[in-house]
Each structure stands twice: as C-alpha cells, then as structure tokens.
Amino acid sequence: MRFHDFIHDSEGWRLVGDEVLFANPYLEVHRVQIATPTRPVPLTWTVAHRKGAVVVVPVTVDGKYLLVRQERIPIRATIWEFPAGQIDDANDPDAVRATGLRELHEEAGHELSTNGELTSLGIFFPSSGFTDEHSHLLLARGVIPAEGGAQPDAAEAITECRAFSLAELTAMVASGEIRDANSLAAYARMSALGLMNP
Amino acid sequence: MRFHDFIHDSEGWRLVGDEVLFANPYLEVHRVQIATPTRPVPLTWTVAHRKGAVVVVPVTVDGKYLLVRQERIPIRATIWEFPAGQIDDANDPDAVRATGLRELHEEAGHELSTNGELTSLGIFFPSSGFTDEHSHLLLARGVIPAEGGAQPDAAEAITECRAFSLAELTAMVASGEIRDANSLAAYARMSALGLMNP
Numbered sequence: 001m002r003f004h005d006f007i008h009d010s011e012g013w014r015l016v017g018d019e020v021l022f023a024n025p026y027l028e029v030h031r032v033q034i035a036t037p038t039r040p041v042p043l044t045w046t047v048a049h050r051k052g053a054v055v056v057v058p059v060t061v062d063g064k065y066l067l068v069r070q071e072r073i074p075i076r077a078t079i080w081e082f083p084a085g086q087i088d089d090a091n092d093p094d095a096v097r098a099t100g101l102r103e104l105h106e107e108a109g110h111e112l113s114t115n116g117e118l119t120s121l122g123i124f125f126p127s128s129g130f131t132d133e134h135s136h137l138l139l140a141r142g143v144i145p146a147e148g149g150a151q152p153d154a155a156e157a158i159t160e161c162r163a164f165s166l167a168e169l170t171a172m173v174a175s176g177e178i179r180d181a182n183s184l185a186a187y188a189r190m191s192a193l194g195l196m197n198p
Numbered sequence: 199m200r201f202h203d204f205i206h207d208s209e210g211w212r213l214v215g216d217e218v219l220f221a222n223p224y225l226e227v228h229r230v231q232i233a234t235p236t237r238p239v240p241l242t243w244t245v246a247h248r249k250g251a252v253v254v255v256p257v258t259v260d261g262k263y264l265l266v267r268q269e270r271i272p273i274r275a276t277i278w279e280f281p282a283g284q285i286d287d288a289n290d291p292d293a294v295r296a297t298g299l300r301e302l303h304e305e306a307g308h309e310l311s312t313n314g315e316l317t318s319l320g321i322f323f324p325s326s327g328f329t330d331e332h333s334h335l336l337l338a339r340g341v342i343p344a345e346g347g348a349q350p351d352a353a354e355a356i357t358e359c360r361a362f363s364l365a366e367l368t369a370m371v372a373s374g375e376i377r378d379a380n381s382l383a384a385y386a387r388m389s390a391l392g393l394m395n396p
Contacts, residue, residue: 122374173390176320192371
C-alpha cells in the first residue's frame with residue numbers, strides 16, 4: 001500500500017525504522033522508529049496504515065440532507081451516516097471528486113444536477129494516535145435522483161437512503177443517533193462555516 | 199483485550215468465527231465471520247479491536263475552551279485538539295468520568311472547580327467500518343488550573359495548552375486547523391445541542 005503524500009520527513013520528523021508487522025488488502029500494521037520535533041531520540045510507535053477516504057454530504061435541490069443507513073460490522077450496528085468510501089486510485093489527481101460522486105451514486109442513488117456544486121470541507125483524521133487514515137469531506141449541493149438508482153457495493157449493506165431536514169439532522173446529531181466520525185466531522189465543519197443556516 | 203459490552207450477538211448479528219491475526223498491547227486485528235441483520239449467510243471482515251477512549255472539552259470559568267497541541271506520530275503532525283486518553287480499566291464503572299478528569303489534569307493541567315460540572319455528550323465511532331474503537335465525549339464546564347500543572351504521560355508529547363474563545367475555536371474548525379475526529383465530534387454535538395451560544 002502506497003504511503004500518503006503528507007507522510008514524509010520534514011520539520012523535525014525523521015523516520016529511522018519501519019517494519020511491517022501485519023498486512024492484508026485493507027490494513028497494514030507498521031512498527032515505526034521515529035524522531036519527532038520535540039523528541040530527537042527516536043521512539044517506537046504502532047501505526048495502522050489505511051487508504052484515504054471521501055465523505056460526501058448530499059443536499060437536495062430543496063435543501064434536505066441525504067443519509068444512508070448502513071450495517072457496520074466492527075460495531076455490530078446499523079447506523080445513519082453520510083455516504084462515504086475509500087479512494088482506490090491515489091495516483092488519480094481527480095480521485096477525491098471522483099470517489100465522492102461515485103459514492104453519491106452507488107450509496108445514495110443521486111448525482112449532481114446541472115446547477116449543482118461540489119465544495120471541499122477539508123480533511124480530518126479519524127484516530128490520529130493510531131492510524132494515518134484520513135477522510136476528505138465534500139459538500140454536494142443540488143443533488144437529484146440518478147438514473148438507475150443506488151448501486152450498492154456487494155461487500156456493503158445499505159438498507160435505506162432518506163432525506164432529512166436540517167432540524168431532523170441536527171436532532172440526530174444532538175441525540176447521539178448520528179455517531180460516526182465522518183458525519184460528525186462534516187456537521188462540525190458545516191456548522192463552523194455557517195453553511196447550515198436554514 | 200476484553201471485547202466491549204456493545205459487541206454481542208443480537209437482532210440478527212451472529213458471530214460464527216473469530217480469528218486473531220495480529221495482537222500487541224495497542225491493537226488486535228481479528229478476522230471475523232459474521233451474519234448480519236440483512237445477510238444471514240456469514241461474511242468475512244477485518245476488524246481492528248482497540249480500547250475505548252474519553253475526550254474532554256474543558257471550558258474555563260470565563261467561558262474559554264482549552265486545547266492542547268500534541269505530536270501525532272501516525273500523521274506526522276503537531277495538532278490542536280481537546281484532551282483525550284484511552285480507558286485503561288474497562289471494568290471500573292466510573293472509568294469514563296475518571297479517565298476524563300485524568301486527561302484534564304495530565305494534558306491540560308486543569309481540574310473541575312467546586313461549581314464545575316461534567317456532562318456527557320454521548321459517544322462516537324472514529325472509523326466504524328474498520329474498528330470498534332469508540333470515544334466518550336465529556337463537556338467539563340468550570341475548570342480551573344490544577345495544583346502542579348500538567349503532568350504529561352512520558353509516551354506523549356504535548357507541546358502547549360492554551361485557552362481559545364468560542365470565535366477562535368470556530369475559526370479553527372472552519373479553516374481545517376482542527377482536524378482530529380475527537381475534537382470535531384465534540385464540536386458537532388455541542389453545536390447541535392445549542393451549548394455553544396456565546
């Protein structure tokens with residue numbers, strides 16, 4: 001698995017050892033020896049290396065938010081969340097946009113309308129002490145139903161896609177019903193950017 | 199590593215196989231065979247098993263938010279975030295509160311004042327397709343400097359702790375400077391709950 005572009009020696013960070021302890025197509029566990037800006041004597045750390053991902057916040061032409069309900073095996077729960085997926089080809093300069101639009105179609109059965117727009121809400125790190133996994137957040141305003149509807153990946157189980165008003169979305173974040181980092185990080189950015197005023 | 203209480207067979211979830219592929223004190227990688235509510239024929243999934251954690255949002259008696267700046271080895275960056283730490287003793291019924299207060303003291307050098315209060319903002323899952331890691335979010339209102347100041351863990355490198363106004367915190371979330379799931383999830387919940395009105 002290729003390392004991400006932001007992982008390199010600079011400004012006091014210096015990798016002096018890197019051993020792969022475990023690897024399969026989804027995950028590599030590395031034991032790294034690394035010097036940090038405040039710790040010039042290298043220390044040992046366990047790092048889980050994962051593909052990057054894209055989260056897309058679909059907003060319909062009438063201002064509703066689309067959420068999908070997905071079975072999540074590690075937590076044994078079926079939860080409401082914004083569509084998301086991993087970046088398969090990190091060499092493609094258009095990978096973030098392409099992955100966002102792919103998941104919008106596959107998981108939510110929607111696509112950007114002619115007047116629709118895709119806006120970056122930046123990136124975030126799900127668990128920065130443990131993994132280099134990171135997710136790009138995209139806001140897709142002006143989405144419409146796509147021909148053919150949703151086309152879920154065989155390895156996933158999305159049981160439903162539904163449109164929610166801003167008030168409903170906010171109530172689900174407040175109550176804890178929305179509880180995945182992807183959706184909460186997107187909500188935080190939209191809130192801080194003032195993009196969710198009714 | 200003990201499995202978390204929310205991981206059990208119920209409502210169509212049924213674990214039929216569980217093989218540990220890798221284990222060290224920080225991480226266990228399991229290959230599980232599991233039936234889900236919509237997929238009665240068991241499928242195979244890679245699950246990273248991790249300890250639970252607690253994130254604490256310290257608000258000073260004058261309404262400022264404390265952030266710590268921490269070196270994060272997997273992403274090779276030093277970032278501003280709310281104090282957080284793993285739950286070491288999952289059998290302790292007071293573990294969430296105790297871990298939150300411990301991190302408030304160790305990382306931010308603060309403690310709850312006599313009139314201070316600790317409020318749960320629920321939990322979230324950093325990467326629910328990959329790991330059972332979960333974080334409890336606590337709001338600590340009314341914190342004051344603790345005797346002796348911060349007492350950072352030897353394995354961590356916290357370079358600074360500083361108080362930020364709500365406007366500053368919001369600008370850091372909006373710009374992407376705050377980019378860890380812990381802090382963004384806490385911000386989303388506080389925003390949705392209307393706890394951040396100036």
